[in-house]
Amino acid sequence: MSSLPPLAPWQHPFEVDPHARQRMRRTAWVVVLTFVTMVFEIAFGYLTGSMALTADGWHMGSHVAALGVAVFAYYYAERHAANPRFTFGTGKVSALGGYTSALLLALVALGLVWESVGRLLSPQRIAYDEALLVAVIGLAVNLVSALILGAGHEHDHDHGHAHEGRHATEAAHHHDMAVTAKGFGHAPSADPNYRGAFLHVLADAFTSVLAIAALAAGKWGGWAWFDPLIGLVGATVILYWSVGLARTSMRSLLDAEDFGVLEHEIVDRLQRDGLTRVTDLHVWRLGPQTYACIVTLDSPRPESAQQYKERLKDLSALSHLTIEVNRAPDRARSAID
Structure with a gap:
């Protein structure tokens, strides 16, 4: 039984993003996949005594939380779509989820800066074999997750460019308008919540690639200092992504976009x-x-x-x-x- 008040005669429900449920399912699958990997890494880290494994497991845990926020945003928007208290519907929940993901990405980046600077000042022994194993596993998981989320991007992109014009010449003449009025909403970046989830996966994949390079340099080249240095590079890129996502989400929340x-x-x-x-x-x-x-x-x-x-x-x-x-x-x- 619904506890929502009935709609008044002058009120009407707003349409829910038709791709939102599919995006929610894809993101939920990534959450499950990341969570299982996180549990495996933390357990394996404690069993082997590898701090690299344990730290990477908790790092993935932060992304599980962020991706969970994305799933919750989709669920909340759909659940309250008919709630008259949301004057213009729940579409802005997506922007709020994206902004939250941006903040969590920034916290992950700052955590990487803190840990990298600490290891530069006070080098620690690295269990290269275990750490390399984890980095490879983490990269594989992130690539699979990126494929899952990326498939949703391609699906929306294809639909977004299916213009319904009277004539081909008219469609070409109004191409820019059509992208803004019809197709723009289907572009991957138009859903800040989904973009935030995708960036979390990309950030994990990116740090995994950097970690493999740094660990390989340390194991076979003796460059132990390269590991924390690469950590700073990865943190800088992730922070850059988070700022861009925050800016996009904030403009949507404050109605400051350019149309x-x-x-x-x-x-x-x-x-x-x-x-x-x-x-x-x-x-x-x-x-x-x-x-x-x-x-x-x-x-x-x-x-x-x-x-x-x-x-x-x-x-x-x-x-x-x-x-x-x-x-x-x-x-x-x-x-x-």
């Missing part, structure tokens, strides 16, 4: 009769692939709001459109008088 191409397309369509003038326009993101628009129009011979909406009907990404129409003085006649 200039879409806005110009809306204005051009509404003003194409030569009489109508757009006097106020606001476009913002509701979710990874949906947008809302509020526009005010002036016209000496105004049409109905529904007629103006017909001009924008094929911009399917505009899931919530409000148009205010005002009668303005006939500027041509006023100029003659």
